[in-house]
Amino acid sequence: MDLLPPPGEFRTTEEIRDARFHEQLARRRKRMLLWSAPVVVIALLAAIKLLSATLINVAGTSAYDNAGYVTASERFSSxxxxxxxxxxxxxxxxxxxxYAGGDFFNATLQLEVALGLVPQAPQDEPRGEDECKxxxxxxxxxxxxxxxxxxxxDFATASNYYDQAQTMLSDCGESGGSGGEEAQEAEERQQESxxxxxxxxxxxxxxxxxxxxGEEGDPSESPSDGESGESESPSDGESGESESPTGGESESPSEGESGGESPSPTESLDPRQEELQSRNQEAQESREASEQASGGGNGSGQNW
Incomplete structure (x- = not known):
């Protein structure tokens, strides 16, 4: 009964068998397509990723060749x-x-990550070309x-960095090593530096x-306070008068020659003596003001 055609339609047995065979093939193709779809998507994404990596690498290399190191770094980071x-x-x-942009510290951070990811040779074997790069x-x-x-x-820090640089090139900078001439030249230059x-x-x-x-053997550069006071301001210890001798001994003669007034002796004093005299004068004025405020002196103050 299964091989009989529907009413009103005549088909041979071979035609009915072929039709059912084609239906089975169609269902099988559909299942295979559904099962292979994830693999196709993954392959497509991988192809896009590889193509993008190639394009980004070309763009970064172009920026690097044109001295656009910041742009190159950003593109390589992608x-x-x-x-x-x-x-x-x-x-x-x-x-x-x-590194080419001059930021050596941040360059070491990225290169340290690269050194941890690059394939390394087994122990007791020569380092590979990529690792030496x-x-x-x-x-x-x-x-x-x-x-x-x-x-x-900072020579101690400099010596430490040079030691690290030469240690980094071990088994790469030697003659015949995997690093080539660049590693050899770098090692020689670091030793010279x-x-x-x-x-x-x-x-x-x-x-x-x-x-x-030299400072210990030259006492003239640091005279004592007593010597400077005697030589530069003799009027302080000799007389209490306000006048001071004039002449070529003053360090600023232009100020002492005008107006008939005597030049200020403090101009030639030691800075520490000037500060001491200034403090004494301020203390004297403070005492006078205190006496007036407490009712002493001329009697104009009010005693509380």
Whole structure:
């Protein structure tokens, strides 16, 4: 009965079998399409991600080549989301761009992350080329920090940074290492910078020592209070009169030659004597004002 055609329609047995076979194939294709849809979507997203990473990397490289280091750093930072195959490259490129812009400290932060993500060779085996690339740029950033500390005369910090930079290049900067000529040149330059920093430190310490010895051996630069008081203001101890001798001994003769008034002897006094005389004068005025306020003196005050 299943092979009989519907009423009013005539089909052979072969046609009915073929029709049912095509219906089964259609249902099977539909199920396969539904099952493979997630895989197709994932593959499509992966393709878009890889293409985006390539375009962003090209844009960042273009900005870097044109000395737009800030722009390059921002573009390379976007690779952290797109580059899932080699995630270390995003931080490596970003740290390199920041280093080229002169911000050595922030460059070390990104390069340190890249060093933790880059594939590293097993123990007791030579370092790989990618690892040496990260280590070379990391050492250059540390060298920049050492140069800044050396310029600021902080030679201890500079020496510490130079040591870290040379340690970072171990097994990469040696002849025949995986780092190539760049790592070798960086290591040699860092050794020279460290030696120069040590020489500058020794020279600075020697100059400081000579300066201290010179100050101790030259008493004329720091006369005692008693000597300065006797030589510069003889009128204070010789007479109580208001007049003072005139002549070429005054340090400011233009003020003492006009008006017939005697020049002020305090102009040639030691600064500490001037301050003492000023305080004595202020104390005297304060006592007089207190006596007047308490009813003494000329009797004009009111006694409370």
């Amino acid at each position: 690779l952290e989301l797109f580059n899932v195959v080699e995630p270390w490259k995003a931080h490596f490129n970003q740290g390199t761009a920041i 990260v280590r070379t740029n990391y050492s250059l950033a540390l060298e920049g920090l050492g140069d800044e500390a050396s310029i600021a005369s 460290q030696e120069q920093s040590q020489q500058d430190q020794q020279q600075q310490e020697q100059e400081q020592q000579e300066g201290e010895e």
